[in-house]
């Protein structure tokens with residue numbers, strides 16, 4: 001899945017930094033508390049660490065259950081594969097996704113929205129209604145609900161008429177829009193450990209957990225995540241939110257992250273590190289992030305010994321008064337050994 005700030009492409013750098021400084025993570029308790037798509041948590045799960053994940057978005061929680069918490073399919077009245085084929089065989093219904101996110105459904109509304117083909121949107125509605133009903137009558141457990149929702153999230157990303165995020169839909173149809181929506185099963189990773197998943201604001205969770213390694217991958221810039229992934233959030237919650245504007249976003253005032261605000265990011269990060277009951281802390285960041293990484297390292301040195309690791313990562317073009325310059329942006333890992 002394409003995700004802003006995903007670490008999929010720099011897993012080697014993260015792994016090398018941790019093995020150079022900490023050693024083997026086998027058997028260690030590793031927390032990834034801005035888990036997003038869980039790429040980093042998965043890296044350490046494969047090395048038999050015991051994992052704790054968290055993210056304040058529910059669609060990430062669904063991915064956490066599928067990729068991290070489950071070592072095998074959860075107990076349920078309907079076995080996993082049977083549930084998936086039942087959901088894949090459902091007839092579509094005219095629900096929230098059809099009415100709000102398709103050209104046909106919005107044809108008489110103030111805003112015309114083109115996120116999905118009508119058939120796929122109807123299918124999403126039918127699946128969401130069925131999942132909610134199964135959860136309500138306890139045909140499926142909560143873990144099974146989120147595991148199936150994770151397959152729905154993945155399936156939605158493959159048929160969305162967007163460029164990857166849900167900040168906007170495409171004006172011209174992408175071929176993806178016409179692929180039929182299909183839920184696929186997850187292949188479980190069994191690390192033989194009891195792993196935990198949370199869907200909380202990190203500042204509410206940090207005092208409640210402890211372990212060996214804490215990995216923090218906060219947002220780098222002012223872009224709040226909820227408006228970019230609102231459709232995936234609504235697919236998991238299916239709560240018919242009071243969406244607004246041409247993009248049909250869910251309200252997200254309650255979810256404004258301090259890590260996306262220039263004046264709040266640094267104190268928020270220092271606060272988390274101070275309160276963390278972990279000795280070895282790694283922060284992924286970027287040299288062009290909204291926190292000045294040198295200031296961050298200075299502030300962290302009050303809490304522990306700090307080392308910075310750099311990886312030349314990407315370049316971006318900036319347009320300086322008509323002159324195109326290419327700037328090197330470095331991906332960094334800040335390692336704090338807490339005193």
Ligand SMILES: C[S@@+](CC[C@H](N)C(=O)[O-])C[C@H]1O[C@@H](n2cnc3c(N)ncnc32)[C@H](O)[C@@H]1O
Pocket residue numbers: 003004005006007008033034035036037038039040054055056057060200201202203217218219220225226257258259
């Ligand atoms: C840079 S992304 C993490 C990407 C992840 N490492 C991956 O590879 O997919 C940052 C994540 O932090 C989450 N987030 C932002 N503020 C948060 C907060 N206050 N509490 C918990 N999660 C938060 C966002 O939802 C987003 O998924």
